[in-house]
Structures are given as structure tokens and as C-alpha cells.
Amino acid sequence: MANDTKAAACLYKQTLLAGLWRENPVFRLLLGMCPTLAVTAAVKPALTMGLSVIFVLLCSNIVVSLMRNLLKPHLRILMFTLTIATFVTIADLFLKAFVPVMSERLGPYVPLIIVNCIIICRAEACASKNNLVVSIIDALGMGVGFTLALCILAGVRELLATGTIFEIQIFALAEKGGWFVPWAAMSMPVGAFITLGLLLGLVNVVCKRKS
Amino acid sequence: MLKIKHFIQQSWLLIISSFFFGLLIAIANARWSDEIEQNRIDKLNHLTVALLPEAKHFIDLDTLGIEIEIEASKGKRKKIKVYKAVSGADECVGWSFNAAGQGFQDKIELVIAVDKDFQKLAGFDVLASNETPGLGDKIKYDDDYRAQFKGAPAGKLEAVRTLDAKKKRSQIVVISGATVSSEAVVKIISNSITQIKKQMQEKGLIGNGK
Secondary structure (H helix, E strand, O other), X not given: OHHHHHHHHHHHHHHHHHHHHHOOOOXXXXXXXXXXXXXXXXXXXXXXHHHXXXXXXXXXXXXXXXXXXXXXXXXXXXXXXXXXXXXXXXXXXXXXXXXXXXXXXXXXXXXXXXXXXXXXXXXXXXXXXXXXXXXXXXXXXXXXXXXXXXXHHHHHHHHHHHOEEOOEEOOOEHHHOOOEOOOHHHHOHHHHHHHHHHHHHHHHHHHHHHO | OHHHHHHHHHHHHHHHHHHHHHHHHHHHHHHHHHHHHHHHHHHHHHHHHHHOOXXXXXXXXXXXXXXXXXXXXXXXXXXXOEEEEEOOOOOEEEEEEEEEXXXXXXXXXXXXXXXXXXXXXXXXXXXXXXXXXXXXXXXXXXXXXXXXXXXXXXXXXXXXXXXOOOOOOOEEEOOOOOHHHHHHHHXXXXXXXXXXXXXXXXXXXXXXXX
């Protein structure tokens, strides 16, 4: 009995940590590249996108896990899409009602969470095969891992593009007597590709050294 | 009979889920629709004040019992909200109204402002659009493009693709890389403004001066 509890705790820990590092959706699985590149010009929209994805991932994993024994194999993708679309619509309405500035800034990328590979991938790979607790932990691990990756990328880009983080001035601007000259390219798509490439390279180096 | 039984056996979960999820979205929409509408009104007021800085408050012509309609798609008529912008001294300083039309990706909704005589445009801003980020959405922030509308005649406008030395004031040079979206904006403004102006002249709200 004690061994069972220990094994379950070990499984939960491994599931949670997998999303954060070993199977991080952005840096290791390269999933969800569209929002990763598009909404990371600043930390605030990146964080909003991350939290929206956590909500959708958590709700869809819960629903899929609860109905996993009732799913017909040939209709499962349709059920996943229906579930995901529902929670994305609710998240979109919530943002429009309570965070209109962010909703506008994220534009079509909130509705596009419906086609985010991370969510359908977790529904297929985890929630449809595991119990509720494992599905919830997996959703939290993957969601937080995705949000952290987005925030790191956005942090680097915002800092180099404007000298700010969360719109708080970190580097003193040259035009105001400081030393920092804003690097406008970092707020453009080219900045997203360069930063993502460098971070992927860094993660690969760390992983190789660890192994 | 067997076919129906087989259909229900296969899809009962999908049918029940569709109803349940539909209900969930309907509840969320009903619960938050007031906040969403209020945010829309706040944004409209904010944008209109930026276009007509002398305005202190706006009078909705609807509240005065005046209805303005324009021809929307497929010959259908659509009611348009027109606001009279009033200064602190209770003088009319301009007019603003909403207009919408098809863009590249989706519908573009604009707020358009004109001077008190409905002769010149004061400018426009984008109330809602889903144009392609980085391309079509330049209609929101391309200052050169937007500046062309300020002072342009409040009448028929023409979208042109190249900058001509003999460019007329009614010609608007579209944005390279956002041609369809920027042409759509010209079309929406041109269409709505001519129809609204005609009706307002008929109702005696503005003069017939040219």
C-alpha cells in the first residue's frame, strides 16, 4: 500500500516536471509555435496567452479524461475539438469582458488556441488514456511550461526592444541620458525567430551536457 | 430503424456534448455580454474624443428620434448610430458614426468623424478588426495612411495604389502589403459617408452647401 502511494507520488511528480523541462512544449517538443512567435513581443500579452492556454488545457484535459471510456475511436478527434473550442470561446469572452486591452492586443491569437497543437496533443497522449488526477497534473505541467517559455522569450525580446519588462523601465534609454539604444528589430517577427533560435540552441546545449 | 439505432449508438455522446457545450457558451455570453458591450462603448467614446478633441459630450441622434439607415450588403438596409459632438459651450463641433464592411480576413468596424458642416473628414479609427497581424492590421497604426483622411472631402473617396504628384485630396494611397484592407477602409468610409450625408441633408441636420 505504501509502495503504491510512493509510486503514484513519483508518477505525479514526473508528469508535472515533464511539462516544465524534459517535455517542455516550446523548447523540447516545438509545439504551439504560432503563438510563441506571434505574441511574445512583450511579457504582458505573453503571460495572458499562457494563462489562457493553462485554462483551456486544464478544462479540456478534465473533460476528456472524464469521458475517456465513452469515446468512440473514430469520433475522438471531433470530441476533442468540440471540447477545446468551447473552452477557448469562454476564455475569449472572459478576456473581452474583463481584460479588453489584452484581448485586443492578442487579436485573433486567442481564438487560434483552438488549433494549438499542445492542447489536442495532451488530450490524445495523456487525458484520453489516464485518470483525472494525472490529466490535471499533466495540464498544469504543460500549461505552466508553455507559459514560462513564452514569458522567457517575451522577457528577452521586450528588454532588448524597449529596455522594459512588464512595461517597467529596466535599462536607461540613451535618448534620456542613459546608455541603452532600443533594438526595434526585436519587437518584429525577425526578433522572435532569432530569440527562439538562440534559446532552443541554449536548451539543447544544457540538455546535452546533462546527459 | 437499424440505421437510426446505429447512428444514435455511435454519436449520442457527441450530440449530448454539443448541447451541453452550447449551453455553457450561452451562459458565459449572457453573463458577460453587458461588460463586453460597455467596453465597446468606452472604446468608441475614447476613439471619438481623440478624433474630435474639442468635443465634450456626444448626443446619439437615436435619442432625438432621428434614424439614419444605410444600404448594407445584398441591398439590406442597416441602422447606423450617428453622434453629434458638442463642445463645452454647447456648440456642434462635428459628427461621428460607426460603419462596417468586409476586410481581407473578416468584417472591419470603423468609427468615422467629420467636421460640423459634414464637408471634411476629421479622421477614422478602427473599432474592431481581425486583419492579418503585421500586414492588414497596418490600417490601425500606419500614420501616413491615416493622415491622408484628415481634411479629405466628406464624400466619395478613391483608393489609389501609387503616389501621384497630381494626387487629388479625395484620393487615398493604399498601404503596400495591406492593399485589400486599406482599400476596404476607403470603401467603407466612402460608401457610408455619402449615404449618411444625403440623409442628414434631407432631415435638415446639416446644410446643403458644397
